[in-house]
Amino acid sequence: MRAAWITFRFAMQEALSNRLALWIQMIVMIVNDLVWVLFWVIFFEKVGSLRGWDVDLVLLLLAVMTTSGGIVLGLFHNVRNIGSLVADGGLDAALALPTNPLSHLLVRSVAPINLGDLVFGIGLFVYVSRLEPLPTLLFAICVVCSSILLLSFLLLMGSMTFFVGRNEGGELGFHAVLLFSSYPVDIFTGVFKVLLFTVVPAGFITTVPVRLIDDFNPLLGLGFVAVTAAFAFVAIATFHLGLRRYTSGATWVRA
Amino acid sequence: MTAAAPVTSGLRIAWVGRRSMGVAIARTFSARGGLFVSGGFYLMVTAILSELWKTAAQANGGAVAGYSATALVWYIATSESVTIPLPVKMIDDIGVDIANDTIAIEMLRPIAPIVVRVATEFGVVLPRLAMCASLGFCFAWISGGRPISGPALLLAAPSMVLALLLNICAQHFCAAAAFWVRDAKSAWFIYQKLVFVTGGMLLPLEVLPSALADITRWLPFMTMAYAPARLASGHVEPELLLIQLGWLVVLAAGAWWAFDRGQRHLIGGAS
Numbered sequence: 340m341r342a343a344w345i346t347f348r349f350a351m352q353e354a355l356s357n358r359l360a361l362w363i364q365m366i367v368m369i370v371n372d373l374v375w376v377l378f379w380v381i382f383f384e385k386v387g388s389l390r391g392w393d394v395d396l397v398l399l400l401l402a403v404m405t406t407s408g409g410i411v412l413g414l415f416h417n418v419r420n421i422g423s424l425v426a427d428g429g430l431d432a433a434l435a436l437p438t439n440p441l442s443h444l445l446v447r448s449v450a451p452i453n454l455g456d457l458v459f460g461i462g463l464f465v466y467v468s469r470l471e472p473l474p475t476l477l478f479a480i481c482v483v484c485s486s487i488l489l490l491s492f493l494l495l496m497g498s499m500t501f502f503v504g505r506n507e508g509g510e511l512g513f514h515a516v517l518l519f520s521s522y523p524v525d526i527f528t529g530v531f532k533v534l535l536f537t538v539v540p541a542g543f544i545t546t547v548p549v550r551l552i553d554d555f556n557p558l559l560g561l562g563f564v565a566v567t568a569a570f571a572f573v574a575i576a577t578f579h580l581g582l583r584r585y586t587s588g589a590t591w592v593r594a
Numbered sequence: 595m596t597a598a599a600p601v602t603s604g605l606r607i608a609w610v611g612r613r614s615m616g617v618a619i620a621r622t623f624s625a626r627g628g629l630f631v632s633g634g635f636y637l638m639v640t641a642i643l644s645e646l647w648k649t650a651a652q653a654n655g656g657a658v659a660g661y662s663a664t665a666l667v668w669y670i671a672t673s674e675s676v677t678i679p680l681p682v683k684m685i686d687d688i689g690v691d692i693a694n695d696t697i698a699i700e701m702l703r704p705i706a707p708i709v710v711r712v713a714t715e716f717g718v719v720l721p722r723l724a725m726c727a728s729l730g731f732c733f734a735w736i737s738g739g740r741p742i743s744g745p746a747l748l749l750a751a752p753s754m755v756l757a758l759l760l761n762i763c764a765q766h767f768c769a770a771a772a773f774w775v776r777d778a779k780s781a782w783f784i785y786q787k788l789v790f791v792t793g794g795m796l797l798p799l800e801v802l803p804s805a806l807a808d809i810t811r812w813l814p815f816m817t818m819a820y821a822p823a824r825l826a827s828g829h830v831e832p833e834l835l836l837i838q839l840g841w842l843v844v845l846a847a848g849a850w851w852a853f854d855r856g857q858r859h860l861i862g863g864a865s
Contacts, residue, residue: 367783374787378796385658385801386650511634518635522642526649531641 342438347414347446354449361451368455372405375521376463392523395467396549402464403478403548404520407485409457415490416450421497421578422509428587441578445490474552481548484567488544491567491574492516498574501581512539520544540570610705611713618717629725636678636726640733643796644670648738659800665827666798667738671730672750673795673823676757679722684715684762685782688769692856701857708766708853712846715762723758734826742828749832753822756838761789761818763845770849773856788813794820798827814841 355361376398383394411418421444424430433440433447460482468474496512519541524532536542547563550556622629647666651658661669681687688711691697700707734741741747768785790796792806793815799807810816821834 371783371787374791378791381797381802382646382650384803386654389646389649389653507631510631514631514635515638518638518642522646526646531645 340442342436343442343446346443347449350447350449354451354454361454364452365455365458368452369459372401372456372459372463375401390523390525392525396553397523398463398467399552400523400545400549401521402460402467403482403485403552404460404545405456405463406460406482407489407544408517408520409453409455409460410482410486411489411493413450413453413457415445416453417444417447418490418493418497419513421494422500422506425497425500425581425585426504426506428585430582430585431587434582434585440582441494441575445494468552473555477552477555478548481551481563484563485544485548488540488567488570489516489520491570492540492544495570495574495577498578498581501578501584515539516541516544523549540566543567607705607709611709614710614713615717615720618714619721622718622721629722632679632722633725633729636674637729637733639678640671640674640730641737643674644734644737647797659798661798661800661827662742664739665742668734668741669798669823669827671734671738672727672754672826673819675723675726675730676754676822677761677789677793677795677819679719679726679758680761680765681715681718682786683782684765685769685785688766689772689781692769692772692860697857698860701860706850706853707857708850712759712762712766712849716759719758719762720755723754727754741826743830746825746828746830749830749835750822750825753825753835753838756835756842757818757822760814760838760842760845763842763849764814764818766849767845767852770852770856773852773859788815789818792816793818794823798824814845817841 379397379401380394383389383397387393424444430440430444433443436443464475464478468478493513493516496509497506500506500509516539519535519539524535524542524546527535532542543563543566547559551560551563644667647658647661647670648663651661651663651666656662658666697707700710703710765782765785768781771781791802792799792810792813794810795818799810799816799820802810810820817834817838821838824831825834
């Protein structure tokens with residue numbers, strides 16, 4: 340753990356080294372997120388509410404999404420690269436270190452632009468909830484679980500490359516989970532909705548947390564934590580199983 | 595640094611442009627992985643947004659801002675098919691090529707870099723457009739119902755090609771700023787969002803508040819998504835094609851001018 344912490348600190352220092360670039364990228368991301376807020380405000384202005392969702396709930400969904408997305412893609416940015424590193428045989432440098440390769444890979448780089456998401460998400464939550472104690476506590480817990488779920492899903496997608504040899508599926512999975520998590524899953528019905536709670540767990544990443552924060556249900560909360568733990572276990576196991584099939588590409592500089 | 599004498603003959607430029615485009619098309623077809631990701635992503639986005647708008651229309655007495663549920667599905671299938679094929683960070687990539695002097699090397703060729711670049715990008719996105727449009731056609735028919743108007747759909751076909759070309763020219767025009775500021779990073783993010791909202795990619799412009807909708811009609815972004823999508827959603831409005839052609843002249847000339855000035859700046863800075 341200590342090695343991972345030191346690696347993370349260095350990654351953080353690297354991200355913070357160019358302050359101007361950091362601020363510009365964060366502001367750009369915040370503007371990007373504001374466009375989505377604008378979209379939803381215009382949308383609900385026109386259509387009222389939709390299957391129990393109104394503008395406040397969707398803004399809460401955006402807050403959960405951007406905060407957990409900011410944590411995963413900002414602080415654990417390298418999870419996105421695991422698939423391509425595996426496909427190109429670029430894990431050698433991580434495997435040669437006297438530390439857990441997975442923890443090293445996850446904390447290896449920090450993306451300043453996604454830190455803008457993190458700041459925006461927290462700011463949006465403060466705006467939506469007015470910092471009432473219970474919702475704030477639930478938000479914090481849900482964001483942790485949601486981040487673990489997202490991280491686990493991306494790790495699982497990347498680790499599948501060990502078995503299929505190509506990363507296109509992982510890339511598609513990445514786009515799918517972010518995209519579907521940005522919308523209330525309740526707008527979908529039937530098999531599609533089932534898929535969003537199983538194959539692509541977008542429903543658990545944002546819709547369930549919003550339901551919990553808005554109207555807490557202990558049973559749903561327990562289920563949410565159980566699903567998170569199960570996803571994390573499967574993702575870590577898949578990575579370690581896949582590692583046995585890894586073939587070096589003699590690339591020592593990328594991981 | 596001196597650039598080679600530029601080729602100015604229109605025929606020669608057209609020939610080089612066509613060759614560059616042909617090579618890019620062949621490359622895109624050979625990289626099937628990219629096509630697969632692009633097609634899969636397109637289907638996901640289209641499925642979500644069309645479901646959202648369809649549900650909204652059904653909840654609002656069958657229509658939103660004059661668009662029926664069927665029209666909205668065709669609108670979204672088209673607006674996405676003309677935006678998803680484009681490389682997301684094109685402005686950033688061009689900026690990097692300017693900053694690391696890749697463009698300076700391209701200037702040694704006896705043809706303007708902007709011609710080769712626009713033709714190549716167009717060649718890259720055409721196969722993707724063909725794939726997305728085919729998928730979108732099937733999706734919209736199955737999910738939304740048969741096309742509302744055959745003639746409007748026919749008009750939408752050239753409009754989609756024009757939309758891509760307009761977008762590529764506009765991105766080159768914006769990216770040319772990197773000749774002076776040496777960094778176009780993040781500009782693509784803002785540009786992309788302008789196309790999302792003021793271009794009508796996420797929503798028909800009629801849904802916007804009237805003041806904002808009026809402004810967007812005077813901006814070039816509406817030609818990059820709204821124009822073909824409006825046609826495909828059953829509105830026979832051939833004037834949209836004329837507006838696209840007008841903006842194409844402006845943006846192509848703007849991109850040519852900006853690159854020309856930028857290259858002169860580069861040569862001046864290097865001498």
